[in-house]
Amino acid sequence: MVVTALSLVLSLVFSAMLPVCAQQPDSAAQALKAMSIEQLMNLEVISVLGRPERLAQAASAIQVITQEDIRRSGASSLPEALRVATNLQVAQVDSRQWAISARGFNSTTANKLLVLIAGRTVYTPLFSGVFWDAQHVALEDVDRIEVISGPGATLWGANAVNGVINVITKDAGASAGLLVSGGGGTELRGAGTARYGGALGSSARYRIYGTGFARDPTALSSGQDAPDDWHLGQGGVRLDWDVSTASRVTLQGDLYDGRIGQATAGDIAVSGGNVMAKWSRTISATSNLAAQLYYDRTHRIIPGTFGEDLDIYDLDVRHRTRLGTRHDVAWGAGYRLINDWVTNTAALAFLPAHVARQWFTGFVQDEISVAADRVHIALGTKLEHNDYSGFEIQPSARIDWTTGPSGTLWAALSRALRTPSRIDRELFAPGQPPYFLAGGPDFLSEKALVYELGYRYQQGGVSLAVATFYSRYHGLRSLEQANPPAAAPLVIANGQDGESYGAEVAADYRPTGRWRLRAGYTELRIHVWPNPGSTDTTRGATENRTPDRQFLLRSSLDLPAGLRFDTGLRAIGAIANQQVPAYTELSAKLTWQAAAHLGLSVVGQNLLHRRHAEFAAPATRREIERGVYGRVEWRF
Amino acid sequence: MALLSRLALLRVVPSLVAVLLVGGPALASQSAEAPEYQVKAVFLFNFAQFVDWPPVARPDSAPLVIGVLGGDPFGRVLDATVRGEHLGARPFAVLRFARVEDIGACDILFISQSEGSRVEAILAGLGNRAILTVSDINGFATRGGMIHFVTDKHRIRLKINVDAARAARLTISSKLLRLAEIVSTQGR
Numbered sequence: 001m002v003v004t005a006l007s008l009v010l011s012l013v014f015s016a017m018l019p020v021c022a023q024q025p026d027s028a029a030q031a032l033k034a035m036s037i038e039q040l041m042n043l044e045v046i047s048v049l050g051r052p053e054r055l056a057q058a059a060s061a062i063q064v065i066t067q068e069d070i071r072r073s074g075a076s077s078l079p080e081a082l083r084v085a086t087n088l089q090v091a092q093v094d095s096r097q098w099a100i101s102a103r104g105f106n107s108t109t110a111n112k113l114l115v116l117i118a119g120r121t122v123y124t125p126l127f128s129g130v131f132w133d134a135q136h137v138a139l140e141d142v143d144r145i146e147v148i149s150g151p152g153a154t155l156w157g158a159n160a161v162n163g164v165i166n167v168i169t170k171d172a173g174a175s176a177g178l179l180v181s182g183g184g185g186t187e188l189r190g191a192g193t194a195r196y197g198g199a200l201g202s203s204a205r206y207r208i209y210g211t212g213f214a215r216d217p218t219a220l221s222s223g224q225d226a227p228d229d230w231h232l233g234q235g236g237v238r239l240d241w242d243v244s245t246a247s248r249v250t251l252q253g254d255l256y257d258g259r260i261g262q263a264t265a266g267d268i269a270v271s272g273g274n275v276m277a278k279w280s281r282t283i284s285a286t287s288n289l290a291a292q293l294y295y296d297r298t299h300r301i302i303p304g305t306f307g308e309d310l311d312i313y314d315l316d317v318r319h320r321t322r323l324g325t326r327h328d329v330a331w332g333a334g335y336r337l338i339n340d341w342v343t344n345t346a347a348l349a350f351l352p353a354h355v356a357r358q359w360f361t362g363f364v365q366d367e368i369s370v371a372a373d374r375v376h377i378a379l380g381t382k383l384e385h386n387d388y389s390g391f392e393i394q395p396s397a398r399i400d401w402t403t404g405p406s407g408t409l410w411a412a413l414s415r416a417l418r419t420p421s422r423i424d425r426e427l428f429a430p431g432q433p434p435y436f437l438a439g440g441p442d443f444l445s446e447k448a449l450v451y452e453l454g455y456r457y458q459q460g461g462v463s464l465a466v467a468t469f470y471s472r473y474h475g476l477r478s479l480e481q482a483n484p485p486a487a488a489p490l491v492i493a494n495g496q497d498g499e500s501y502g503a504e505v506a507a508d509y510r511p512t513g514r515w516r517l518r519a520g521y522t523e524l525r526i527h528v529w530p531n532p533g534s535t536d537t538t539r540g541a542t543e544n545r546t547p548d549r550q551f552l553l554r555s556s557l558d559l560p561a562g563l564r565f566d567t568g569l570r571a572i573g574a575i576a577n578q579q580v581p582a583y584t585e586l587s588a589k590l591t592w593q594a595a596a597h598l599g600l601s602v603v604g605q606n607l608l609h610r611r612h613a614e615f616a617a618p619a620t621r622r623e624i625e626r627g628v629y630g631r632v633e634w635r636f
Numbered sequence: 637m638a639l640l641s642r643l644a645l646l647r648v649v650p651s652l653v654a655v656l657l658v659g660g661p662a663l664a665s666q667s668a669e670a671p672e673y674q675v676k677a678v679f680l681f682n683f684a685q686f687v688d689w690p691p692v693a694r695p696d697s698a699p700l701v702i703g704v705l706g707g708d709p710f711g712r713v714l715d716a717t718v719r720g721e722h723l724g725a726r727p728f729a730v731l732r733f734a735r736v737e738d739i740g741a742c743d744i745l746f747i748s749q750s751e752g753s754r755v756e757a758i759l760a761g762l763g764n765r766a767i768l769t770v771s772d773i774n775g776f777a778t779r780g781g782m783i784h785f786v787t788d789k790h791r792i793r794l795k796i797n798v799d800a801a802r803a804a805r806l807t808i809s810s811k812l813l814r815l816a817e818i819v820s821t822q823g824r
Contacts, residue, residue, distance in 0.1 A: 029674065029677070029678065029713065029716050029717040032674060032675060032678040032717075033678055033681065033682075033717065035678070037679075037682060037686075037811075037812065037815055038815060040675060040678060040679060040682075040792065041791060041792060041793065041794070041815060042791060043675055043791065043792075044790045044791060064753060066753055066754065068735075068754060068757075143707060143750060144750075170707065171707055171708065173707075173708045173711075173732070174706070174707050174708065174732075174734060174750075175734075176732060202712040202715065202716070203711065203712050242711035242712060246671060248711075282671070461756065510756065513756070513757075513760030514760065516757070593737060596737070596738065596740070635738075
């Protein structure tokens with residue numbers, strides 16, 4: 001029946017395109033070629049409007065990681081590539097787990113960040129965080145990664161409280177031909193990717209890829225191997241079809257299967273896949289429409305802890321239109337359905353074990369141009385209904401002001417929510433009564449009110465961006481004593497408030513055409529306190545494990561004879577409540593483009609120490625070892 | 637429960653239908669407008685007639701190559717525009733490049749908006765090669781590119797950086813320059 005619904009939706013989408021299929025682009029080209037340059041310049045053109053996110057990005061702390069940045073960084077995984085964005089906190093926990101967040105509240109279950117990969121929302125409804133071990137991406141296929149620190153809830157949706165990571169993959173037309181890459185070394189034991197892109201007729205392009213890797217275990221504090229070696233294989237296809245000059249269809253899907261070692265109780269198994277259909281069409285010069293539908297399945301077994309089978313169905317429709325000369329209005333609606341089956345264990349239980357939950361979302365934003373396009377104001381709101389906390393509203397107001405030929409000043413005020421997830425309401429530990437910890441039946445959304453002010457400057461080979469923020473949080477997750485003063489059992493509630501403030505500075509400087517330097521510095525303070533009546537004693541310690549400051553510096557040098565040399569230095573402050581010491585680490589990559597079709601590279605990661613800790617309390621900590629790997633890439 | 641979820645999925649279908657129907661009637665009202673990249677493809681084709689390249693040792697029948705660097709916004713329209721066309725004895729050809737290092741023989745290079753953050757590096761990578769660089773990336777001409785497509789009130793205007801063209805030994809016809817806004821980067 002799901003299949004029936006899918007095919008119905010697709011047939012509707014395709015039948016709506018039929019009138020346009022009849023247009024012959026070749027004859028249109030002939031008519032235009034008969035025109036003079038003057039006539040062409042007087043022709044009114046239909047532009048595909050930029051994405052509605054444009055202004056939200058212009059007036060926000062955004063950093064973009066390009067394909068070239070990823071390649072030059074020597075990253076071998078998506079989390080490693082995210083280290084390029086200086087406005088993120090990225091810490092490796094063990095071979096498969098990462099703690100990644102923006103503006104603090106970091107943990108392996110960091111829950112105030114929205115992560116999108118090729119249009120899919122990948123945070124899990126289990127705890128609103130990301131299982132990074134199930135989010136592998138063939139990095140060669142990434143077009144860019146947009147990283148926004150600060151709220152993006154109005155346009156992107158719930159969970160975008162402190163940041164958005166949007167991984168955008170390449171159009172199939174940008175990956176034509178055959179690419180084969182492979183290599184290996186000490187920590188990344190082996191990795192390989194094969195990709196082929198071709199054309200189907202004159203209007204459709206496709207690519208097909210397969211990729212896989214094997215990773216060495218991380219180390220215990222004693223120096224012995226933690227048995228967390230990791231293997232993963234993944235493959236997928238993408239098809240981009242220009243149905244007409246005004247409409248386009250994208251179909252894509254991926255499948256993966258991975259296995260990670262554990263000290264006890266057998267290997268962790270992670271597998272899954274997704275399939276997506278996207279459609280967009282330009283209705284007129286001032287209006288466009290886009291829709292996407294996807295299905296995503298995840299299977300996970302962590303022997304001794306829990307197992308999960310999760311199905312996600314997600315539909316999103318967006319329309320954008322210009323009203324008059326000043327207003328650019330975007331609106332959209334979405335529906336999301338999850339079916340989640342948890343296999344409970346003696347250690348913990350989600351009760352009920354199986355749930356189906358729905359989300360209904362809508363958003364509207366008006367972008368207003370004033371003062372001869374030098375000032376833009378965006379007013380918008382997201383409206384959401386979820387099965388836990390009912391209707392929720394997330395409005396924002398943003399303004400950007402072009403102060404001169406090189407500078408932009410921006411400010412924003414946003415309300416953003418972290419809506420309840422299964423862990424807040426339905427988690428019980430141990431797996432049988434009497435429970436030490438119980439989910440809170442009254443847990444509601446965590447709320448944030450965020451004030452931001454920033455400035456961006458670009459002139460010649462220099463660019464500088466400064467973003468400052470103050471966030472006030474209400475109803476942060478707390479652990480309340482059910483029968484005080486008894487320390488247990490504990491019930492999850494919204495008993496804490498908090499605030500955070502800080503500044504993110506990013507600079508980009510090109511001393512010569514062949515040398516680029518980039519630096520980023522973040523200073524961050526977070527305070528969390530229990531509200532009157534709360535018996536919580538954690539003061540946010542279970543959620544907030546973030547250094548006060550970090551500094552990142554990256555150098556990219558083009559040398560003669562097809563050589564490129566890249567280095568990345570990161571100095572990360574201590575995480576006080578986990579006793580993780582401050583550390584400084586260095587990565588380096590030397591690439592030799594031996595021929596137009598052949599590239600050879602050597603990458604060193606975490607070169608300064610034999611091993612170092614980035615996250616977790618001493619008792620459970622894994623240490624990250626120095627790693628070196630070589631890589632060969634052919635393109636035909 | 638499974639039945640419930642299927643019913644829920646079916647419930648969203650009518651709303652999608654409504655949106656598609658709203659989009660439908662608007663299609664019929666299209667007037668004498670042309671899709672942006674269809675027009676830009678024709679501009680690229682026309683530029684070949686307004687530019688003189690420095691003489692090089694190559695067969696007279698070598699193709700005149702229009703390259704697209706980065707994410708291709710044209711789809712099939714650029715290929716359709718130049719199909720069967722010649723400049724003198726030279727047939728037109730369209731090639732697509734992922735990276736500046738990949739660019740071999742090329743006469744006109746369109747740099748896609750996907751490359752917006754790396755314009756300077758791309759232009760540095762091209763050096764003074766005799767390639768006419770064209771793009772719709774913001775500030776392209778002032779950043780050292782040759783021809784910038786500027787969309788103003790839904791019409792395409794040209795900004796031409798004559799110094800950049802001169803450095804690559806390209807001569808742009810005064811017929812084209814008359815219609816363009818001239819940008820100079822000399823003295824920077």
